[in-house]
Amino acid sequence: MGSILFLAHRMPFPPDRGDKIRGWHVLRHLARSHRVHLCAFADDRRDLRPRPELVEATASRTILWRGKGRTRAVAEALATRRPFSLTAFDAAAMRAAVRDVLAREPIEAIYVFSGQMAQYLPADTNARVVMDFVDMDSAKFAQYAGEATGPMRWLLAREARLLQAFEAKVAERADASLFVSEAEAALFRKATGAPRVRAIGNGIDTAFYDPSAAEPVCEARPLIVFTGQMDYRPNVEAVTWFAEAVLPQVRERHPGARFAIVGRAPAPTVRALAGQPGVLVTGEVPDVRGWLAAASVVVAPLRIARGVQNKVLEAMAMARPVVASSEAAEGIDHDGCLSVARAPTDFAHAISNLFADPAEASKIGARARTQVQRRYGWDAQLAPLDALLERQAA
Structure with missing residues (x-):
């Protein structure tokens, strides 16, 4: 049984919203045959205390509060010429947590859930990297920009451009880049020319939703x-x-x-x-x-x-x-x-x-x-x- 580092932009349990639903089911699937070490942010105070189901599914957990406001994230993005999607999730404590797991555990694979967490990939690692973008976020911001006016239009267009460049760079490095539908995967391939892109769709628990x-x-x-x-x-x-x-x-x-x-x-x-x-x-x-x-x-x-x-x-x-x-x-x-x-x-x-x-x-x-x-x-x-x-x- 190998060890996996699972990076998530939002605590995956309880699975009570779209991104957490996919994140939880992926994590639980991986936990059946691997030791999963979770590093994740929480934006709901209730999620700071892991539930028994998550404890059972993971070998270790680091849950950090994400309290950075939108205004600060945008200011940091403008100062550093980075997408605010990344600066909103940029935290020294998360970098330290990732380094700690990699130093003490024989990590064979890193599963990155959402593009915001790709900034925590180590510069040099022998671990296999699976990047689950879920959706093409840069395309979403391009849509927002098309509907906006004035300074907001410029800011959103900037985000779309910088984020797409970042997504392409990450996909070039990853052993596999995943999207939730073939349409989304095809859009990403066309926009970036990235290799090793494929679709793995969402499922549904039909015993629960009955x-x-x-x-x-x-x-x-x-x-x-x-x-x-x-x-x-x-x-x-x-x-x-x-x-x-x-x-x-x-x-x-x-x-x-x-x-x-x-x-x-x-x-x-x-x-x-x-x-x-x-x-x-x-x-x-x-x-x-x-x-x-x-x-x-x-x-x-x-x-x-x-x-x-x-x-x-x-x-x-x-x-x-x-x-x-x-x-x-x-x-x-x-x-x-x-x-x-x-x-x-x-x-x-x-x-x-x-x-x-x-x-x-x-x-x-x-x-x-x-x-x-x-x-x-x-x-x-x-x-x-x-x-x-x-x-x-x-």
């Missing part, structure tokens, strides 16, 4: 549900656009329709939506499955999305009919059991049709769950990791 395992927490019908981290910009923009452009059209045909925005840390813009007719903002909930079970329709109207959306897989696993933007549906092999919409009228029409025919909506949800069970088990998705982490034959 419609028989959760009771609906809301009796309101018809109910539209969106789930996600609600201080994350793409989610904020998605629910704002939906509440303002789509929901009024739906309520013209179905006056009793309600839109539940379910997720922790709602931004002020999101909280303000609760003042609109039919909008409910829950904040953090103990178990999102109850809201998914209550949903007549789940929506994912993201305009900026990278890779595979866990929220869509979770809703499909819960046998819910889903209406998603083309961006949110990208990379998901849904085999026709997912409605894809773009314009507000398209969203409103698809949702209204599902409301009008509950029996058909139920059939679509059942097909969605079957598709997820067949295609998106975590064991099947992560099986290629084992070969990637083996040393090349001597």
Whole structure:
């Protein structure tokens, strides 16, 4: 049993948001056949004390608080000509922690989860390096820049340019660079020309996300549900656009329709939506499955999305009919059991049709769950990791 150093930009347990879900399942998969030494940041005080599940899965853990503010990170980035995505996660204590693990443990492989942590790769190491970018973050900032104006446009374009150069440099060094979908991997290959790039998709725990395992927490019908981290910009923009452009059209045909925005840390813009007719903002909930079970329709109207959306897989696993933007549906092999919409009228029409025919909506949800069970088990998705982490034959 070899030893792996696992670098994560966010504590992977509990798996209660998209990046932590992938991080936890990858770590747990690696722990089955390796001793895993975790070095990670925490941005939630509750995560500073490792849960028993994480302790059991890891040989050692170093969890550091990440308290650097955005203003300081941007100032450091401008002063050092680096991307602020990196300066936000730059900490001397993390460098010391990584050096300590490498000095005391026979590390055979380093698994880097997210590009922000690639700055901690040692300059000289014989360990095999697997770089899990998950998404192409530089492309996301390029999208942001295209929608911004004034100084913010310049800052975001700068970030996209510098971050892409950094990503390409890291990929050149890594033994394998991973992305969550083939579309994302192809985009990275085209933009950087990097070698050894491949896709390893996200999975879903269909035993946990099982419609028989959760009771609906809301009796309101018809109910539209969106789930996600609600201080994350793409989610904020998605629910704002939906509440303002789509929901009024739906309520013209179905006056009793309600839109539940379910997720922790709602931004002020999101909280303000609760003042609109039919909008409910829950904040953090103990178990999102109850809201998914209550949903007549789940929506994912993201305009900026990278890779595979866990929220869509979770809703499909819960046998819910889903209406998603083309961006949110990208990379998901849904085999026709997912409605894809773009314009507000398209969203409103698809949702209204599902409301009008509950029996058909139920059939679509059942097909969605079957598709997820067949295609998106975590064991099947992560099986290629084992070969990637083996040393090349001597």
